[in-house]
Amino acid sequence: MTICATEDARARDMRDPRARMHRAALTIAADGSYAARLARHDDAAGSWFPERWTLSGPEPYAVPLQGNQPEEPDSALLPLADGRVLILRRVAGRFAVSLLYPAGPGTGELLLGAVHAPELTLLPPAPGGKRAYALAPEEHRTTLWLLHGGAEGPERVARIPGRCTGGVWLDRGGRLLALDRETDGRTKTVVVDLERGGETGPLLQITEESNDRLLLADPDSGLLLLRSDAPGHDRLGWCVLGSSLPVRFPECLRPAQAALTPFAMQPGQMLAPESCAVAFRVAAANGTWPAVWRPAERQLRHYPAPEGWLAGTGLWTADGELLLPYATGAEPCGVARVSVTVGMAEMAGMAKPVGAVEPVGAVVAEGLVGAERLVEPPEQAMQPTQQQPPAQEAQPVPPHQPVREAPEMQEMQEAQEAPSGAVPVAAAGSGGGIVPDAADTDNRSTASAQPRTVPAEPRRLPPHPGMCRPVPLQQAPQAAR
Numbered sequence: 001m002t003i004c005a006t007e008d009a010r011a012r013d014m015r016d017p018r019a020r021m022h023r024a025a026l027t028i029a030a031d032g033s034y035a036a037r038l039a040r041h042d043d044a045a046g047s048w049f050p051e052r053w054t055l056s057g058p059e060p061y062a063v064p065l066q067g068n069q070p071e072e073p074d075s076a077l078l079p080l081a082d083g084r085v086l087i088l089r090r091v092a093g094r095f096a097v098s099l100l101y102p103a104g105p106g107t108g109e110l111l112l113g114a115v116h117a118p119e120l121t122l123l124p125p126a127p128g129g130k131r132a133y134a135l136a137p138e139e140h141r142t143t144l145w146l147l148h149g150g151a152e153g154p155e156r157v158a159r160i161p162g163r164c165t166g167g168v169w170l171d172r173g174g175r176l177l178a179l180d181r182e183t184d185g186r187t188k189t190v191v192v193d194l195e196r197g198g199e200t201g202p203l204l205q206i207t208e209e210s211n212d213r214l215l216l217a218d219p220d221s222g223l224l225l226l227r228s229d230a231p232g233h234d235r236l237g238w239c240v241l242g243s244s245l246p247v248r249f250p251e252c253l254r255p256a257q258a259a260l261t262p263f264a265m266q267p268g269q270m271l272a273p274e275s276c277a278v279a280f281r282v283a284a285a286n287g288t289w290p291a292v293w294r295p296a297e298r299q300l301r302h303y304p305a306p307e308g309w310l311a312g313t314g315l316w317t318a319d320g321e322l323l324l325p326y327a328t329g330a331e332p333c334g335v336a337r338v339s340v341t342v343g344m345a346e347m348a349g350m351a352k353p354v355g356a357v358e359p360v361g362a363v364v365a366e367g368l369v370g371a372e373r374l375v376e377p378p379e380q381a382m383q384p385t386q387q388q389p390p391a392q393e394a395q396p397v398p399p400h401q402p403v404r405e406a407p408e409m410q411e412m413q414e415a416q417e418a419p420s421g422a423v424p425v426a427a428a429g430s431g432g433g434i435v436p437d438a439a440d441t442d443n444r445s446t447a448s449a450q451p452r453t454v455p456a457e458p459r460r461l462p463p464h465p466g467m468c469r470p471v472p473l474q475q476a477p478q479a480a481r
Contacts, residue, residue, distance in 0.1 A: 034054060036053065038050060038077065052100075063102050064107075075089050075090075076122045080129055095114060095116075095120040121165075127219075131149030133177070142162065144157040160198065162181040170217050177192045204228075215227055217265070218273070221240075225278060259284075264278070280292070281312040289305040307326065313325055321339055324338060
C-alpha cells in the first residue's frame with residue numbers, strides 16, 4: 001500500500017525475505033472500521049509493537065496490542081471486521097499465525113497454526129472482513145492459503161502455476177481474486193475463482209510481450225487501474241471490467257520526477273467508472289502528498305498532506321470524502337478529512353457512456369508522449385482535523401503550467417484550430433506509435449495499440465457465472481515506435 005518503488009524493484013525485493021522490511025504504514029480493514037500498524041516505542045531500543053486503530057467511532061483512537069516481547073519489524077498485520085488483528089510472524093523457518101485482541105489491561109492472543117514456506121505474504125483484507133488469505137510464492141508455483149475463516153487453522157486453497165504477487169479483489173463477495181502471475185519472464189494478471197477450487201483464467205493481456213499488472217479495482221463501477229509496459233515503458237493505465245473499449249494511458253498520470261502509487265478507490269459509483277475517484281501518493285524529491293484523479297476529469301489534483309500522514313494510506317467515505325490517517329507526537333492517532341468535490345460539475349459534462357464506441361478517424365492527441373509534466377508540492381501542509389465536525393474543503397493545487405511549448409505542441413494547437421470538417425494528418429516519418437482513440441481526443445491520454453472489435457461477443461452459456469474481464473485485452477499487435 002505504501003511501496004513507492006517500481007514494480008520490478010518490488011518484485012526483486014519480494015524474492016529476498018530479508019528485504020521485506022518495508023511494510024504498509026497502516027492496513028485498513030475491508031469495511032473501514034478498524035486499522036492496524038506496527039508502532040515503535042519511545043525507548044532507546046525503539047522496539048516494535050502492534051497497534052489497533054478504531055475508525056468507526058466519533059473520533060479515532062488507538063489501542064496497543066503488545067505482548068511479552070517486542071515484535072520483529074517484518075511481522076505483518078491484518079485487521080478483521082470484529083476488531084481482532086491477525087499477526088504473521090516468522091519463527092524458525094515457518095510462519096506462525098495468531099489473533100490479537102484487547103483483554104482488560106493486557107493483550108489476548110489466540111494461536112491459529114503455522115505455515116511452512118520460504119515466503120508468505122498477506123493479501124489485502126478480503127471483502128466482508130472475516131477471512132484472511134496469504135500467498136506462498138515459489139519459483140514455478142504459488143500456494144494460496146486461507147489463514148483465518150476456515151474450519152480449523154490455516155488451509156491450503158489452491159496451487160497456482162507460476163510465481164504470483166500482488167492481489168486485488170474484484171467483487172464484494174470475496175470470490176474473485178486477481179493475481180499478477182510471472183511465467184516465462186512475463187507477468188500477466190490472472191483471476192482466481194475461490195468457489196471453484198482456485199480455478200484460474202486470464203484477466204489482463206494487452207500484448208503477448210507486455211508485462212501487465214493490476215493495481216486497484218472497484219467492484220461497484222468496474223474501474224481497473226493497471227501498470228503496463230505495452231506503450232514501450234511502464235505506464236499507469238485504466239480500463240473497465242467487461243468493457244470493449246481499449247486500455248487508456250493518461251498523460252496526467254505520468255508526472256516528471258515523481259512516482260505515483262494508487263492506494264484507494266471511491267466506492268459506490270455504480271456503473272459510472274469515469275466518475276470514480278482514485279487517490280494517489282505522490283512521491284518526489286521535495287516531499288510526498290496525496291493526489292486525486294478521475295477518468296472523466298482528466299487531470300491530477302494535488303492536495304497538501306496532513307502533518308504526520310501515514311503516507312500511502314487512506315480510504316473513501318460513501319459521501320466522497322478522502323480520509324487520511326496521521327500520527328504525530330501530540331496526536332498519535334488522527335484522521336484528516338479531505339473533500340474532493342471540486343470539479344464535479346465540469347466532470348458531469350465531460351463524462352461519456354462507457355459502452356459507447358465511436359467510429360475510428362484520423363486524429364491528433366493533445367498530449368505528446370514525450371512531454372514532461374513537472375509536479376510542484378502543495379505550498380501549505382493540511383491541518384489535521386477531528387472527524388466531528390468535518391474540516392473545510394481542501395483546495396486542490398493547480399497543475400504546473402509549462403513556460404513555453406515545444407514546437408510539436410504548437411503544431412498540434414494549429415491542427416486543433418483547423419475547421420471541424422478538416423482531418424489533421426500526422427507528420428510523415430513519425431515512425432507510427434500508439435494511435436489515440438477517436439472517442440478520446442481531448443483526454444490527454446494514449447490509447448493502447450488495440451484494434452476495434454465486433455460490437456458484441458458470441459453468446460455463450462457457461463456452466464457457472466462467467467468471468468468479466470476487460471476486452472479486447474488479448475493478442476493485440478503492438479504498433480512500431
